[in-house]
Amino acid sequence: MPSLERTRSTRVVDAVWRVVLRLGFRLARIWWHVRRPHHEGALVAVYVGRALLLVKPSYRAEWGFPGGSLDPGEAPDAAARREMQEELGLSVDALSPAGIVRGTWDGRIDHVHFFELHLDCLPALRLDNREIVAAQLASPEELTGIALTGAVAAFIGSSR
Incomplete structure (x- = not known):
């Protein structure tokens, strides 16, 4: 029965992490709206x-792409690969640069580097169940109905 107990404790820890992330994101958004910081990310x-x-x-209502913030001194492509590993358990070597988008979202002045990865089939994903809780494929037609x-x-x- 030890494996069942470990699973229960893992679920509890994951749930606590989700609460902390939700609260932390809400507080961060308030701070960002006051300070208007510059942010650089890779998706x-x-x-x-x-x-x-x-x-x-x-921690958010909307769906997005895998990715996140650049660490200090980190190259955008390295950040994108790191985030793919952390969020999905995918190790990728080469990503194709797909452009940069600038805007103000969540109170931050954002500079987001986009990369593309083309796959023949979706490999098994390992979601952390803390930061990333779901993943789905969406056709171009379905994207208009998704937040x-x-x-x-x-x-x-x-890109349209």
């Missing part, structure tokens, strides 16, 4: 055929 548009992989963070983060919506709008 990856993962294509499987024509469909795009969307991920659902535990997307500001940066992702801007990227998709600019």
